[in-house]
Amino acid sequence: MRPTLTHLALHVPDLDACVAFYTEFCGMQVIHQRAGKGARIVWMAEPGKEHEFIFVIMPGGQDRCLAEDDYSHFGFAVASREQVDEVAAKAQLDGCLVWSPRDEPYPVGYYCGLRDPAGNYVEFSYGQPLGPGSQAMPIP
Incomplete structure (x- = not known):
């Protein structure tokens, strides 16, 4: 199975x-x-x-109330670093940005994080080995 x-x-x-x-x-x-x-x-x-x-x-759910350093999240890939920045700028205006754009070594890449209305964190990334912008190399 x-x-x-x-x-x-x-x-x-x-x-x-x-x-x-x-x-x-x-x-x-x-x-x-x-x-x-x-x-x-x-x-x-x-x-x-x-x-x-x-x-x-x-x-019927309750707010998740995650701490800023809690990295539980849903991950969405975007096609460029500029798109990460665009999402972060919009989220900043809407008051839901929790992680400003940042660069991490492969396989993490460039990302930002938002808080959805239920308290879940949602990551937008570029340069991970998944989705748009993924590199054709194995995950270490």
Whole structure:
């Protein structure tokens, strides 16, 4: 047996705020909505990846209250260092930047971190061996 990771399910305190965040910052889109257990449940995915990996977002969660030095996060790759800077600048204006852009040795690369409305941290990176900008070398 070889399982495949297909989704991540999150209970969040403000469903609409989280849907807006993942739409605006991550480019995800709502691909399905349904009523479930008395509340709306939303499925979101990156365009073209609807059958590969989704976020299932449900109301009823509590704020995560992560410390700034807690590096638990969801990771999104972007196509350039400039895109990391653009995300960080927008997040700074919106008051959700937690890690200013920084450079780390391979395989970490250049990244910044945001706080979503539920308190989860979301990383935007360039130069990791995953996604856009990935290098064609093995992970050490």
